[in-house]
Amino acid sequence: MQITKHRSPVLAVLAGAVLIAACTTPSGTSAPEPSSPGGATTAPGATTGTGGEDISGQEVTVIGTWGGAEEESFRAMVKPWEDETGATVKYTGTRDLNIILSNGIQSGVLPDLAGLPGPGQMAEYAEAGALIDLSTVLDMPTYTSETAPALVELGTVDGKVVGVFIKSAVKGLIWYNPSVVDVTTPPATWDELQTLATSNADKAEAIWCVGVESGAASGWPGTDWIEDIVLRQAGPDVYNSWWQGQTKWTDPAIKSAWETFGQVIANAYGGGTGVNATNFEVAGDPLFADPPGCLFHHQASFITGLGQFATGTAGEDYDFFPFPDIDPANAGAVEGAGDLFGMFHDTPAARSLMAYLVTAEAQDIWVSRGGALSANKNATSYANDIDRRSAELLLNAQTFAFDASDLMPQEMNAAFWQGVVDYIANPSQLDSILAELDSTQESAYAE
């Protein structure tokens, strides 16, 4: 229903390099262990940020993309900090974050803390000298030990940590209705998934539910599909060099991923028109129709708050299995995403808040309210089983990749969305669509 969103930050803001094997609990750091909220980590105010300064009565202005229930979760998250310090957080959510910050960087009118649109912009802001180096703000040893190295790396520009992840999400989950499809053992490979689909083909009108309509960002759910396929088909190396602008779109490895996606579209509920005209929020609803419209739906973990998922019961009405491996050589790859946050003004209150936000204690508050995975390994008070399993998936991934389209320059990203909807409408035009993307690639990556 909602058609005005920008690329969701979970997708968009998301940053990152593909960090291969980065999330595989490195032997050097402590293994993640469940900790009760506040049990393990430092108390607010006691972190390095304020240096014990009295900040009561001060305000911290914060701009982010979170609205509705997300905004409430964020407010709940900062409440203990406000109570502790006597300072106040002035949060404003906006979907025009990009334009506000781009104007702000050039005019110098900026909030104290802000969500960052993406890693590319983060690097630009850092180079413009607008972002504060967080290494003296955060308790670095604790931060690096509690946060996946991949995420720490993603927030680093020129050796300085300038961005932190407030929350994360796992992409590429495949959702189904247990009362329609019996998935006793989740398919481990793409072929097994095809077999599962074929044997259940008579139970629904189509195999897949896909919907890429998303107003201004129409097409993004399709980019997630193609990224998941590239990651598992061509492997992380190609995935990396692809978002970095080195592998061309016309490269056989990338083209093959589009063609695999094309097979999905060919078996999608409502056909190409349906895929392009159906909003991503309700795209999975035919899973629950009688007779069912489709067997499977591919979407990130946050789908549980949307459409008929929101009113169903996890595990009963719907369940998921991870995107299966395609090429065994690239087994165990998972695509993830997260919301990046940075600091523009170095005030005692802002430092204190920033330091607090990354703690397991703070992170646990949001996580326990549902709808988000933590970037902090010690925040594990997940509200439900689906969230917990998603978080484990991220944690146990052998290969951990960040949403490629969000790592691309915005111009490339927007062209990718457009390429997806064009391909869905005219699958026969693949070659010219990829050639067009190649020409955008040349201009988008040029300085």
Add this chain to the structure above:
Amino acid sequence: MTAATEGTRLATVGQASGVSRWLRRLPLHAFVIVLMIIWLIPTIGLFVNSFRTPQDAASSGWWTALFPPEALSFDNYAYVLNRQGIAPAFLNSLLIAIPSTVIPVMVAAFAGYAFAWMKFPLRNVLFLAVVGLLVVPLQTTFIPLLQLFRPLGWNGEFIAVWLAHTGYGLPFAVYLLRNFMGELPREVFESADIDGAGWATKFFRLALPMTIPAIAALAIFQFLFTWNDLLVAFVFIGASRPDNLPMTVLVANLVQSTGGGSQYLAAAAFLTMVVPLIVFLFLQRYFVRGLTGGAVKG
């Protein structure tokens, strides 16, 4: 609308000529009423859906909620009205929209009057340049203006938004008022000259009252745009003084970044529409026939 038609009909019943007159006017009424229905349907659809859950709205057409009537709920409205900060934001919206309407309308009236009735070199060229500024995209002005306001400490204050809206609204305002004032009959001003009235008197006593319908129309639109404006308010206020933000910012933020929440947006849309509609209905009475004619005679 049906009631109104009924009223028209009843009023003319009893006179044979009345019935035939009504029949003659039937196409007229049919046209107006069909048009009204076409214009209302999209809004009614959303209005009905604003009382439904997002699941219901997505799975069946809004009309199915009417026949037979579905249990509608005020939950979406309650959610919006209970949002933290909604009352101060409403006040902020008024504090932003009123001066942002009054200043450009008055400044434009001075300029429109000068363009229409005073003689000076390059008059038409300058006027066209003003109109040409209509095309300036607001987005290109933000960075220079933020930089300009910064040393003055205006960013985050209402004055920044008032002045910005005035600047943005002026080209159309001057354009409209100059054209309306230019249409006023010359004799009116000539007879005032004979009575020895000064320019200020002619402006406040003659030009302004005779342009009331245009001023009312202009004021409605300027109010509407500033009331519904999200971007200008956010750019000039957002980062520095969130306490001064208008309602539009709060409303836009009802939707989550990952999707979901548009049912609240629907409810909020109807709540925010109320004030502009009151302003419209209030100012509509100034669209009175023959104001000019009356003034000429007087």
Add this chain to the structure above:
Amino acid sequence: MDPRLTAALVNAAVAVVGVPAALVGYILLVEQILKALPDRLQPRVRPWLWLLPAFAFLAVFLIYPTIQTIARSFQNRAGTEFVGLANYEWFFGNNDAFSSLINSGIWVVLLPLITVGLGLLIAVIVDRVRYESTAKSVIFLPLAISATAAGVIWFFMFLWVPPGQPQVGTLNGALGVFGAGPLAFLQVSDWKFNTVMLILVMAWMWTGFAMVIISAAYKGISRELLEAARVDGANEVQVFRAIVWPLLLPTMAVITTTMIITALKTFDLVYVMTGGQFDTSVIAFEMIQQFSFGRADRSAAVAVILFLAIIPVMAFQIRQFRRQEAIR
């Protein structure tokens, strides 16, 4: 809460009383100062003093940024080097950018045609019914809706559900009654179908604008004049052609120009409904898109192209003026 309330009250007082008083005071002051000047100088100085507030606002808020934009359009991405016409060459050499120009052309023709045409028709026709104010309010209503909310409204209008399922969208539901559809209104770009759909949504919003202003002008036409013509035996069509039309012409020119510029500047609706995809992009969308890509240089060039597109409209306006001057 207390200082906040005080601040709010001060702001309210300034807003509602102080500002208008200051502006009226300005004009009275100007006339006082002029009185002190020699008679010969007064008419020369007066216009500039009356125009001063308007010119000051325009200079700061529109002209100064525009000059910066023009300069920016000849620079490179970082704004460090002069690159001549490179950004303009990009625009005219790029498929997407160029097709946005074509789409804007369609907008510029259709939007004024529909809004001004319907606005005129409605303004004149509802003048004859007793429920005029209700009818006008209904047509005006969409203008009171923000672009975001209009996006939600038309989302439900255009909603598409696979054939065979009950349609949820209003238009496809209506088509279904006649056994037609469903149509994917925003996704079908053949014959610019989706662009025309977007224009219709915009027309739904803006017809009220044209109607209100045309109606204000129509009410300004002296009733005696119309009655006199009717008494002389002119029928409604003749009255319209001989009296109403020429008297409304200047207003129609204002509205048409405004709607052309609105069409050129259309951004919100396209952004909200399609994100410029399915071949629905327009110039202003392209401009903001480039800015968000970090291409302030290209964005500035597109803005300048927008300025240039207005020139023919201004030429038309000059003619309009001469005519008005001649009549007066």
